[in-house]
Amino acid sequence: MALLLLKARMALELPAINRTLDTLLQELPEPTRAAARHTVKAGGKRLRPLLCLLCARLMGAGADEGLYRLACTLEMLHAATLMHDDVIDNAPLRRGNPAVHTVVGNTEAILAGDALLSTANACVAHFGNPRLCEVFARATAETAAGEILELHAMHNPGLEGHEYLAIIRGKTACLIRAACEMGALYAGADERRVAALGAYGEALGMAFQMVDDALDVADEAIIGKPTGGDLREGKLTPPLQLYRSGLDEAQRTDFNAKFASAGFTDEEVASICRKIRDLGLDDRVRDMAQGYLDQGREAITALPESGELDVLLEILTYVRDRKK
Helix, strand or coil: CHHHHHHHHHHHHHHHHHHHHHHHHHHCCCCHHHHHHHHCCCCCCCCCHHHHHHHHHHCCCCHHHHHHHHHHHHHHHHHHHHHHHHHHHCCCCCCEEEHHHHHHHHHHHHHHHHHHHHHHHHHHHHHEEEHHHHHHHHHHHHHHHHHHHHHHHCCCCCCCCHHHHHHHHHHHHHHHHHHHHHHHHCCCHHHHHHHHHHHHHHHHHHHHHHHHHHHCCCCCHHHHCCCCCHHHHHHCCHHHHHHHHHHHHHHHHHHHHHHHHHHHHHHHHHHHHHHHHHCHHHHHHHHHHHHHHHHHHHCCCCCCCHHHHHHHHHHHHHHHCCCC
């Protein structure tokens, strides 16, 4: 599908989103701006602000400056988590650029991430709506909880499927859910519609992370980054779970030992990713994600027809089929 509605809406909204982010970055304490800007301006899909805008307008809000500021708080929260994650993972790159901690050091990167989060919190509080503050705070806490679950699961070859789902619900889906809920709340929607859009956002977020994990085993020439990052880092994502389950006992014992000790060579990582693609296991993960996308579609079927609803539905297709 050409995704014409999504592309047109993103082209329309992206300049205002980026201008608002620039304004909010200027509101950070001066010593933290450079490090925060390094991460925020490095790019990204800006999906969370877009979802907030779409849900607010679907529920009748206008295109005022306050809505853009609210939408961008979600990107600031997301950027803060990325800055902290890169320090924890000792990641050298973020979106193809040097990760901020490699430029300014770990301590400054963490503190700048804290400043981003605090400024975003203050911006949300400015609206004087306790429900907005509640949703934003919950998303912050649940994101942290998801990251802790993932830390505990690192290099565990016996990770259960339900444990994986709890991780991605925390580290990815809760923030996308919050984006949808906050847009609806800004527009004054009733709790039933807030819940419907929140359910859409959570399902979308679950599927988004699953597809992201499937893309991790894609050919480097297609995705523009090294393949097999999750395997190297010790994250047992669905493509790796499916691959492991298809091994015989001796092969699985070898896989478990190397996974637990980070003992795979670069050649072995490349070989495993290639086998996953050849077996179509990455496509099976996309099929798993489709179940969540169907839930997301069902959650918003009763909402009023509009251009915004059409874009929300098209985003489901974008997530299912995205290549990077």
